Structure formats: structure tokens, C-alpha cells
Amino acid sequence: MKKRSNEPFLWILFSAGGMVAALLLPIHLLLFGFAFALGWLNGPGYDRLIEILRHPLTRVYLLVLCSLPLFHWAHRFRYTLYDGLQIKHLNELINTFCYGGAVVGTAIAVYLLWSIP
Amino acid sequence: MVHPTEYVPKSYHPRVSTYWWLGRWAYAKFILREISSIFVAWIVVTTLLQVRALKAGPAEYAQFQAWLATPWVLVLNAISLFFVVFHAVTWFNLAPKAIVVRMGGKRLPAAAIAASNYAAWVVVSATVLWILLRGTR
Secondary structure: OOOOOOHHHHHHHHHHHHHHHHHHHHHHHHHHHHHOOOOOOOOOOHHHHHHHHHOHHHHHHHHHHHHHHHHHHHHHHHHHHHHHOOOHHHHHHHHHHHHHHHHHHHHHHHHHHHOOO | OOOHHHHOOOOOOOOOOOOHHHOOHHHHHHHHHHHHHHHHHHHHHHHHHHHHHHHHOHHHHHHHHHHHOOHHHHHHHHHHHHHHHHHHHHHHHHHHHHOOOEEOOEEOOHHHHHHHHHHHHHHHHHHHHHHHHOOOO
8 A cells, every 4th residue: 555645744734834934923023133122112021021921822822933834944945955956865864854853843842931930 | 688778768857957946036936935934944943042041031031132133143134034024925925826715605806815814914913012012111
């Protein structure tokens, strides 16, 4: 019997991650990377941020924000290497690096978010 | 004796240039979309670094904020912002091709689906802004 492809599952992760990245990452980067970092806006202070971070919903939210876009990256970057650089002969290695990276990133996110006192 | 057909390739694979995507804007856009994923990953990494700094304490967080304001991080973040907005716009514009919504037996027009995606973008961004700015002046 032919081995069933896990491509549909990976594609769902890719597309969910693409949606999360499109909706959430621009505002996060704009605020933390520019508006607060350069003082355009008076952002939340340390105490306020840690208070927000301790909320269970924030932890779930940040896990989604980190994990799904990493799977989105894994899928797209894999094809960037296939199509852009045409290194198809390294398939196995590339897949391990991309999806492995997303899994490791997710594990780090879970650890960081749930070890906050 | 060696049979000559052994050396006839099974299928014809012309060599494509590594820079095939530079020839046409549509192709270049495709590759730019692919490249945007690298910056998506970078933003996730900085978010994780931020959580780590917050966990470590106020001094570490101040250090993280100073790092965000260093020139090379600002340049990298400016490029990332361009790519992630490029990703968002192309993603929302493509959404009608992937999402088929039927209402009363009729297919919802593509513009309506794209518009609802943009509306969601505005609402979500405003909510994030509101949560972060609540209580600050």
C-alpha cells in the first residue's frame, strides 16, 4: 500500500500560520519594534506587560502567535530552497531542518510561556 | 555489449537558471512571498526573546528594549515590517481563491471575502493596540 502523504496536514498548518502571521505580526512588530522602542507611543511598562503575560489567555495567544507562523515558515522556506535555489537533492535534510525548527520553536515557546511564575 | 538506449534519459529535464524568477514581476513576487517567511520566523524569534527578557526581570527587559533600538535591529525590523505587510496583503488578496463561501446558493464575490479579511486585520490590530495601551498615558 502506498504510504499516505502528510502533505495536506502540513498545508493546513502552513495556511493557518499564514493567516496568524498576516493578522498579528504586523501590529506586534510595528508597536514593539518601532512605536514603543523609539518612543513614538508611550507603551506599557514592565509591570503592566508581565501582568498581561501572566494571563492564561495571553499565554495561549502567544503560543499560537509563535507556533503556527513557524510552521508557515517551515513550509514556505522549504519551497524557497526547492524553487529559488533548486536544491532538491537535499530534501530530507531540508525537511528535517524546517519542520524540526518549527517543532523546536514551539517547544521553546511552551517552555517559556508556562514557566513564567 | 552496452546497449545505447541505456544512456537515453528517461525524461527531459532542461536546466533552469537559479535566477529564473527575475524575468517577470509575477515570478519575482512569488519569490518575494516565499522570502517573506524568513522574516516571519525572525519576528517570532524576537517575540520569544522578548518573553524570555520579561521573565528574567526589569533589568533584562530594559536591555532587550535597548537592543531593539540598536541600528542593525531597526534596519532588520524595517525590512521585516515591509515583508510581513507584503505577506499580509498578498495573503488577503489570495484568500478568495482558497475560501469559497456560499450564501443562499450563490458564491460570495471575491471582493467581499478579501474585504472581510482586511476588516478582520483592522479589528485584530486595534484590539492588540487597545490591550497594550489600556492604562497607559
